[in-house]
Amino acid sequence: MTYAIQWIRSLAFIVLMYLLMVPWAIVFMIPAIFSRSAAIRCCRSYSQCIMWLAYPMIGLRCEVRGTPPKDACLIAAKHQSFLDVLMIYSAIPAGRFIMKDILKYAPIVGQFGLRVGCIPVKRGARGAAIKQMLADVEAGRLFPGQLIIYPQGTRIAPGVSAPYKIGTGVLYREMDQTCVPVAANVGVFWPKRGIYRAPGTAVVEFLPPIAPGLSVEDFMAHLETAIETRSNALMVEAGFTAIEDSK
Template sequence: MAAIRTLLFILLFYGLTIPWVMAALIGAALGDGPMHNVIFGWVRFHRWCARWILGIRVRIEGAIPEGQYLFAAKHQAMFETLDFLNLLDTPAPVLKKELTAIPGWGWLATRYGGIAVDRAGGAAAMRAMLKRTRAVLADGRSVVIFPEGTRVLPGETPPLQAGFAGLYKMFGLPVVPIAIESGHVWPRKGWIKYPGVVTYRFFDPIPTGLPRAEIEARVHAEINSLESGRE
């Protein structure tokens, strides 16, 4: 049954994503507002398909703060990369540069405010990323980063990438850690999705100005708080 549901999800969501991307491209020609409206409609459609086709529900623990933050999240599935746009106020995600090469979608991700990371690009790529981040923050938007760097399997707790502490120090934003439990319903390996609950656990904002070792230790502990049993 899970395989049948997943096939139906693929056909419906990805099939309709093509015209949705085309609509967003047309909206972009009219301005950021129309483009954002189409993109937000698309991620709401993604949540709807996940709920009513795959049987995936969402549970939120803690309070989602209002204001401008650096949201530092666990990353187990593609689900949360899209669903953050349902939860937060026009967040700008830090994403892999490879994603911006997807025809149409990649251009929209950049135009929306996505901050591409090219880990092999050296100093020039880092300067471009920081310039992009600065421009996004100047618009009053928050940034979402996966500080462990990539999707991981449930139970895995790799160390944080060096870039997280650099962003925290350079831009002086308080950090909101988010623990996420999604890999059990949306596995990193394999194509079948399973019914269940995706949990987001939002922690209180961590203030600016902490030493690197302290901010990394706190964020690492809190985003992994769902990995070793519920507290």
């Protein structure tokens, strides 16, 4: 298959992915106003649909490994593209993300994100961001489920090093809940930017949970080692070799 044909297929897939948000939003709009569960069903079913379409349209299989948590917990995940958002959310019963504040203004995504309990956080001074996250998480405990955070704060391309931000450790300490790390290789196939989507098998893997009670420093070291080691192994499995030292 030539690059040009795959690029065209990728473009068609991306266009359809965004177009499908409209009928999903129309069908679930009224139920979601009255029921958070309806909003969750909307987002999960949409995520599952996009994952299913990825194989016939662009030759990309989506595989979830490990044991997705069912109880309330903190999930700390590798973030490489929009695909890992869909794959993680589809695998758990009641996920809510800590997301960039600007996303709450995005049509459909923002409204349904807020309805399922996502917590918008403004970028800026680290101390202020952590304080805001803790306040919003405390207020959001009315919504039980799995709180998902990306410890590196943004999408990170395969092979690129980026620090893990201390806010994840502070949340782990203050929430006093189990943390489930998640590794991924999805950026090998679905890049941070651009149209082209490569065929293959995109994987997100739920790793062994980290029990509450560690110091923030020990937790952060454990978390980074677990996620980066396994993500690197998954990327090698996918054929990616230019992996930098994550330290």
